[in-house]
Amino acid sequence: MLSAERNQYLCGTDAGTPMGGLLRRFWAPILLSSELPAPDCPPVRVPLMGETLVAFRDTDGRLGLIDEFCAHRGVSLWFGRNEECGIRCPYHGWKYDVTGQCVDLPSEDDSTGTRSRIKLKSYPCIEKAGVIWAYLGPPGQRPPEPALEWTEVSPDQLFVSKRLQECNYLQALEGGIDSSHVSWLHGNAFKEDPLFTGSRGNQYNEEDRMPIFEIEPFDGGLLIGARRNGAEGHYYWRITPWIMPWYTIIPPRAGHPLGGHAWVPIDDHHCWAWSINYHPNRDLTEAEREAMQGGKGIHVTYVPGTFIPAANARNDYLIDREAQASGRLANGVEGIAMQDASLQESMGPIQDRTKENLCLTDAGIVATRRELMRAAQANLDGKPVKGLAAGDQHVRSAAVELPHDTNFVEGARHGLFAELGTEPLTV
Numbered sequence: 001m002l003s004a005e006r007n008q009y010l011c012g013t014d015a016g017t018p019m020g021g022l023l024r025r026f027w028a029p030i031l032l033s034s035e036l037p038a039p040d041c042p043p044v045r046v047p048l049m050g051e052t053l054v055a056f057r058d059t060d061g062r063l064g065l066i067d068e069f070c071a072h073r074g075v076s077l078w079f080g081r082n083e084e085c086g087i088r089c090p091y092h093g094w095k096y097d098v099t100g101q102c103v104d105l106p107s108e109d110d111s112t113g114t115r116s117r118i119k120l121k122s123y124p125c126i127e128k129a130g131v132i133w134a135y136l137g138p139p140g141q142r143p144p145e146p147a148l149e150w151t152e153v154s155p156d157q158l159f160v161s162k163r164l165q166e167c168n169y170l171q172a173l174e175g176g177i178d179s180s181h182v183s184w185l186h187g188n189a190f191k192e193d194p195l196f197t198g199s200r201g202n203q204y205n206e207e208d209r210m211p212i213f214e215i216e217p218f219d220g221g222l223l224i225g226a227r228r229n230g231a232e233g234h235y236y237w238r239i240t241p242w243i244m245p246w247y248t249i250i251p252p253r254a255g256h257p258l259g260g261h262a263w264v265p266i267d268d269h270h271c272w273a274w275s276i277n278y279h280p281n282r283d284l285t286e287a288e289r290e291a292m293q294g295g296k297g298i299h300v301t302y303v304p305g306t307f308i309p310a311a312n313a314r315n316d317y318l319i320d321r322e323a324q325a326s327g328r329l330a331n332g333v334e335g336i337a338m339q340d341a342s343l344q345e346s347m348g349p350i351q352d353r354t355k356e357n358l359c360l361t362d363a364g365i366v367a368t369r370r371e372l373m374r375a376a377q378a379n380l381d382g383k384p385v386k387g388l389a390a391g392d393q394h395v396r397s398a399a400v401e402l403p404h405d406t407n408f409v410e411g412a413r414h415g416l417f418a419e420l421g422t423e424p425l426t427v
């Protein structure tokens with residue numbers, strides 16, 4: 001349970017809030033590169049942590065992320081034309097470059113000096129792993145580029161999707177580190193989902209619904225170990241790294257690709273759920289890529305032309321009560337991603353955590369909240385913030401059977417902190 005104040009502290013991400021300040025210290029994934037496919041292509045709205053921004057790729061291929069609204073009289077530059085190294089407001093023709101500088105102000109003679117004084121808010125962007133990232137923090141504190149393992153592999157080894165989730169980022173993130181719900185909510189995936197089937201771990205997941213959690217810190221966040229009964233004398237460990245401030249890496253199943261998420265606030269009531277699959281040492285197969293594109297595993301299908309899932313709150317997530325009654329689907333919703341999202345959205349835009357009753361399997365959630373609050377406070381106090389140094393994101397998930405007396409981090413260290421390109425540690 002959290003007090004209302006603490007809940008607000010964790011969930012509020014606007015500029016000027018403690019958590020908003022912390023999250024702005026990190027590069028944020030904002031768009032798929034394919035959303036800005038070519039120089040001078042149409043701009044894209046980017047609502048992010050309560051700010052309203054617009055992104056564009058200029059004639060020279062440079063990326064701009066600037067205030068959505070024209071400095072003249074507030075027209076949305078989403079209506080603007082992206083032309084000759086700048087975006088031109090269609091109302092009176094003021095034009096801005098990728099730094100937000102007004103470079104043309106046709107309604108007034110340049111000698112007045114107005115044009116050179118006009119500069120919109122702008123943020124730096126980079127492109128890596130088919131994703132455009134932005135940095136919204138203090139200019140002097142820009143961290144090293146993202147170095148999560150999935151950002152370092154070749155495009156052939158990687159699949160990235162995103163979807164709108166209609167709730168606060170924290171309750172989505174909390175689903176990502178809650179290994180205990182998998183046995184209940186996603187039970188059908190063990191048998192049906194082509195990106196899940198064939199793992200010995202599935203059986204352990206199904207048979208032991210009372211996982212024991214152990215949590216250990218590492219430089220980039222927390223290693224959240226969920227222990228279930230495994231083969232004779234062994235425990236089956238699923239180890240999920242939570243990487244500051246919003247990343248998770250999902251433990252693998254058999255030889256399937258690894259999964260991962262980023263939960264990035266749009267505003268306090270919405271977030272982008274980024275879903276990633278990658279394999280550290282082989283290309284994805286055509287069948288895997290097809291399954292991901294078809295909404296299997298942690299991906300979804302969409303309302304055409306949007307990133308809104310086809311199953312969403314407006315259509316009750318296409319709930320199938322018969323499939324629920326038969327026991328095939330725990331909540332009647334198809335697909336791992338929407339099974340999660342439907343329930344997380346059902347908690348309301350911001351879960352009222354003053355009413356929750358946490359139990360032992362919520363240990364990872366408690367530890368993550370504590371780390372986030374500690375880091376937000378450290379940032380406010382001008383102290384070092386965890387997860388920002390080069391190398392802090394060098395970690396991978398693991399699924400492993402270990403003898404009863406083996407510490408999970410020691411037993412899996414070679415898999416958790418493996419070199420790029422090596423075989424995952426998986427069961």
Ligand code: FES
Nearest residue numbers: 070072073089092
């Ligand atoms: S509102 Fe944009 S140029 Fe006038």
Ligand SMILES: [Fe+2]
Nearest residue numbers: 175186336340
């Ligand atoms: Fe889930």
